[in-house]
Amino acid sequence: MSRQAERTTADGETGSASGPDGRAVAAALVTVLLWASAFIVIRNSAGYFGPGALALGRLLVASAVLSVLLLVRGGGFPPREAWPGIAGSGVLWFGAYMVALNAGEQRVDAGTAALIINIGPILMALLGGWLLKEGFPRTLMAGMAVSFTGAVVVGLSLSGGGQSSLIGVLLCLCAALANAVGVVLQKPALQHATPMQVTTFGALSGAVACLPFAGQLVSQVSRAPAAATLQIVYLGVFPTALAFTTWAHAVSRTTVGKMGTTTYAVPVLVVFLSWLFLGEVPGLLTLCGGLLCLSGVAVSRMRGRALSPAPEAGPRSRAAGQPVAPAPGRGK
Template identity: 55%
Template structure:
């Protein structure tokens, strides 16, 4: 008689998903610090291409090691391409370019519209609904992000920079919403590698600029560029996809409001950028909003 092993308890899946969220948040917070440093030596498009090429290579090696591949359907290919072009490609280029025109505070406010869009659109397009604590937590966390932005803004934003931030926020939301349905059947690592590779190919027109910047940049800047490709891209996008396959898109999007306060701590530690008290208060409010959004709820069925 054949026996089957008991399925792992649901608590184990919850713990692994939360651990994946923690890795993602920490890695993405460190990315803001690294981008601020590397951006002085690399143009926005070159920085995006270098990061994506490195990430695609690291993810490809991991995918070969896993030997797990599920053939995507035509619809899944389309969604993966949309995710790659929007979130991995346009988002990165737009954000890198925005930080040349917009101060950090304004960027924090505008880009953090993304999780709100995810929660709203996921409620409609992915039928996740609008749980009370998710809405409350998202609003509280966004309020904290506004405080962080207000405290760190120097009023140097221009219209082009503001529009680039909005492009980054919208493409972030589009990418997450396109990725979520694909993860119901395809492995997270495969989806992440495909999306990253699609974006890398789309960014190849920046290759001449990347070659020039690599030759002119100090070695330490290039080391940080490699870090951006391996950790915040290959590792963090994989752990994000793993968590997204197990957590509602709206709730997971709100969890990224934990990034700004962690970035503040890392910036103070590695860049010597001590934030004003109001920014620290805003960071605490962001974390409180994330905690509220994680409260258990009963889905409202219509």
């Protein structure tokens, strides 16, 4: 690409003046579809595997695949300075996030879980403003208020479903928080190690943290049908290892800001796939609350354009499924 064809974007990154790279768009679409499918598979596996066992199985598979990819690329071990961030993000982002999300999806439908999880970027921005001294713009606070209102609406809409549904909403909120803290902890690690190193050893750290569920995993795999066990393999290979790789490929060819907007499609796809494969559709009030959550995230991301036309200091991380990829993003 010639210098004349390049320009600096509002995210402070270099992009193409002629528009997004076609392969980047294709990679982003693959990522979004795989992340959306994770919510459906998790919900479908709830009858065979406990939250911890499902998380451990998924992480073991993902760790194996990512380790092979790292060896093929000659990545090696990350430097010592990166390990605190890798271990912290691995335990929270890969471990706690997945366990909480799995537990939440045993109590609420996949579409509702996806809508709640998508408040993650606001939580990341709040933590970044506090821990990384990135500030608290007015649009961020406004977006937080809108998303909080949406979460309350979702909770009220499910109150008729009993205590289990409300616990499910709280577990999904805990998953979003664990995801956000993990992303913030990961940011310093990326200054010392490659995205592939951080992701691979983060997945390994999460798997180690979930080892207490090993006995449960072995017991439940022995009783579950082969199709249910294959779902664990699917979660580890596709929404985790492959989706993180395609997301990194997409971001490397364009900007995080542009690709981050594609993840807004995840809850929409989850609601559609949940209806198609599981026969589940969130109620109208729940959908309205979920849309408020997404609207709050959109408002919070307006700050770069609203406050100043100058480029931002750096890209803002995104949060599906949950765990976010080598480049700032959110995996499921």
